[in-house]
Amino acid sequence: MRTCDHCEADLSNEDHRWELVEEWQICIQRENDCPEVEISIAYGIGEYCSEEHAMDVIDSYLSERNAEPTWADVDPVETCACCGEDFSTAERHLTLTMMELCGPEEAQNIYDAFYVARFCRTCEPPEGRDLFSENDSTPVEIIKPKWVGKEHPA
Numbered sequence: 001m002r003t004c005d006h007c008e009a010d011l012s013n014e015d016h017r018w019e020l021v022e023e024w025q026i027c028i029q030r031e032n033d034c035p036e037v038e039i040s041i042a043y044g045i046g047e048y049c050s051e052e053h054a055m056d057v058i059d060s061y062l063s064e065r066n067a068e069p070t071w072a073d074v075d076p077v078e079t080c081a082c083c084g085e086d087f088s089t090a091e092r093h094l095t096l097t098m099m100e101l102c103g104p105e106e107a108q109n110i111y112d113a114f115y116v117a118r119f120c121r122t123c124e125p126p127e128g129r130d131l132f133s134e135n136d137s138t139p140v141e142i143i144k145p146k147w148v149g150k151e152h153p154a
């Protein structure tokens with residue numbers, strides 16, 4: 001049975017679920033087109049019954065790292081959630097993504113997604129670098145996010 005990683009509520013009959021994922025991303029700017037995101041590694045943190053419970057986990061994730069949510073976009077330069085410095089998103093960097101998923105597990109869709117925080121290389125946790133050095137640079141996935149330029153209501 002799939003349960004909320006925060007309150008253990010049964011998720012098997014829920015139509016909407018929230019998921020938190022650590023992604024190592026490169027943002028690719030396209031002329032006359034939406035930017036794309038190349039995801040090299042994606043590590044699922046957990047899935048949750050509500051946005052509220054995902055937000056609770058986001059709060060503790062960020063406070064452990066002395067970081068603040070930036071609700072980032074896919075711009076060429078973004079602000080690090082930890083040190084507050086601007087950095088180039090053309091470099092591979094850690095992004096915390098919150099996704100709202102809908103539909104059955106076998107055929108789930110991303111209903112909505114937000115980049116909660118982006119971290120510059122200096123502030124990336126050391127385990128991220130270890131994780132990365134074991135892998136080649138073949139991207140897992142390249143996506144054209146439909147939520148570019150959208151602000152989180154929070």
Ligand SMILES: [Zn+2]
Nearest residue numbers: 004007049053
């Ligand atoms: Zn819950």
Ligand SMILES: [Zn+2]
Nearest residue numbers: 080083120123
């Ligand atoms: Zn930083």
